[in-house]
Amino acid sequence: MVDVAGYYEAISVRDAINAYTSSKNSEYLAGGTDLMIAIRAGKKKDCHLISIGAIEELKGIYSTDSSRISVGAGVCFSEIAENELLGRVCPALSLASRSVGSPQIRHVATIGGNLCNGAVSADSVAVLYVLDAELEIEGPDGVRNVPVTQFHVGPGKTVLQAGEILRRISFNAGELSESASYYKYGRRKAMEIATMGCAAGVKLTEDRKKIETLHLAYSVAAPTPIRCYGAEESACGIELSRKAVEQVVSIAMNEISPRDSWRASKEFRMQIAWEMAVRMITEAIEKDGGTLHD
Amino acid sequence: MIKEIHLIVNGVQKTVIASEKDCLTDLLHDKLGLTSVKKGCEVGECGACAVLLDGKTVNSCIYPALKAAGHEILTVEGLEKEGVLHPIQKAFVEKAAVQCGFCTPGMILAGVELVNSGKKYTREQIKEQISGHLCRCTGYVNIIEAIYDVVGMD
Numbered sequence: 001m002v003d004v005a006g007y008y009e010a011i012s013v014r015d016a017i018n019a020y021t022s023s024k025n026s027e028y029l030a031g032g033t034d035l036m037i038a039i040r041a042g043k044k045k046d047c048h049l050i051s052i053g054a055i056e057e058l059k060g061i062y063s064t065d066s067s068r069i070s071v072g073a074g075v076c077f078s079e080i081a082e083n084e085l086l087g088r089v090c091p092a093l094s095l096a097s098r099s100v101g102s103p104q105i106r107h108v109a110t111i112g113g114n115l116c117n118g119a120v121s122a123d124s125v126a127v128l129y130v131l132d133a134e135l136e137i138e139g140p141d142g143v144r145n146v147p148v149t150q151f152h153v154g155p156g157k158t159v160l161q162a163g164e165i166l167r168r169i170s171f172n173a174g175e176l177s178e179s180a181s182y183y184k185y186g187r188r189k190a191m192e193i194a195t196m197g198c199a200a201g202v203k204l205t206e207d208r209k210k211i212e213t214l215h216l217a218y219s220v221a222a223p224t225p226i227r228c229y230g231a232e233e234s235a236c237g238i239e240l241s242r243k244a245v246e247q248v249v250s251i252a253m254n255e256i257s258p259r260d261s262w263r264a265s266k267e268f269r270m271q272i273a274w275e276m277a278v279r280m281i282t283e284a285i286e287k288d289g290g291t292l293h294d
Numbered sequence: 295m296i297k298e299i300h301l302i303v304n305g306v307q308k309t310v311i312a313s314e315k316d317c318l319t320d321l322l323h324d325k326l327g328l329t330s331v332k333k334g335c336e337v338g339e340c341g342a343c344a345v346l347l348d349g350k351t352v353n354s355c356i357y358p359a360l361k362a363a364g365h366e367i368l369t370v371e372g373l374e375k376e377g378v379l380h381p382i383q384k385a386f387v388e389k390a391a392v393q394c395g396f397c398t399p400g401m402i403l404a405g406v407e408l409v410n411s412g413k414k415y416t417r418e419q420i421k422e423q424i425s426g427h428l429c430r431c432t433g434y435v436n437i438i439e440a441i442y443d444v445v446g447m448d
Contacts, residue, residue, distance in 0.1 A: 102426020
């Protein structure tokens with residue numbers, strides 16, 4: 001039994017928003033794998049659940065034109081992990097999706113819920129930040145688009161206003177998305193909240209000898225997920241050597257601010273942040289057809 | 295808010311009275327008497343409550359009962375057919391994969407999901423499949439061997 005005061009199964013986004021604004025203590029329920037636990041912990045007393053899990057507008061993974069990919073916020077992680085299109089255009093997203101919880105969780109938990117829960121440790125965020133994903137949000141006042149890199153504003157806090165629903169997550173398919181590499185550091189292989197996550201994607205020059213563009217992102221290395229723009233800027237035009245990559249990563253180390261907690265000390269987090277960035281940038285370079293020399 | 299919902303449980307159409315306060319575990323265990331569905335942690339971590347919903351394993355303890363309306367549920371009670379055990383059940387018996395039995399229903403359904411896929415699996419993949427199921431008794435080896443016996447790559 002759970003402390004819930006109402007349940008409504010919405011049939012469309014508009015229907016859900018209307019239901020949300022007409023009840024008190026409304027909570028959107030997608031998969032529920034975060035929300036139901038919060039409810040059991042007594043955090044959402046007497047909430048009215050507006051279930052958005054069956055809304056068709058929030059489903060589906062497709063390309064809108066040759067290189068723009070759209071993922072429904074209501075798509076569950078096991079579907080993302082097995083999706084052929086995503087496996088081709090962004091295998092890092094498939095990998096990140098497979099790292100969520102357990103099979104039972106993945107069959108129900110949605111990528112939209114993962115983002116909207118606002119956790120800095122969300123398994124999908126680092127890759128989405130590297131992709132510069134765009135979020136399509138609908139609320140009582142209409143539709144707006146927010147870059148994922150501007151979505152998080154504080155620990156557990158997003159820019160979502162009351163009643164707003166994340167509808168779709170879009171990104172460009174290309175060398176950055178295909179080369180994107182992700183590492184989730186945790187003490188267990190499953191059922192684990194990341195101690196830290198690191199994602200990197202690159203676009204090399206035509207001759208495959210230099211970096212043209214680097215995107216580097218972390219989860220759990222700051223109060224919100226972050227991109228290391230300073231490190232990225234310093235990476236433009238660098239040759240593909242381990243030394244050059246390490247120089248880029250040392251700049252990133254000044255951009256992150258991991259904390260001390262029971263899960264890991266700050267010193268340990270700095271160490272793994274370094275190691276993960278070096279590995280993920282190297283992996284991205286190799287995936288994009290480059291070779292790192294010493 | 296009390297509602298009458300319709301769902302298919304172990305192949306049979308059921309009409310059940312449920313409220314927004316019920317989780318799927320309450321519905322299956324308490325209202326339908328399917329005692330194989332167990333409350334272990336009630337926060338979706340241990341897998342003791344796992345059932346197959348539309349063929350996929352889900353933790354029923356964090357699945358609202360009303361959300362299950364219109365869906366198809368399979369529990370361990372629905373596996374045996376006319377006195378014949380499901381291959382996974384048989385393998386669990388033969389490989390001594392059961393001690394206290396509390397994790398067993400969830401583990402068995404995890405195995406059944408793999409059987410239903412029609413594919414073959416490595417031991418590593420089987421470990422990933424049961425990664426959301428905790429066992430305090432067996433040390434997992436016999437459980438993995440039992441599932442491997444049925445769906446393992448030879």
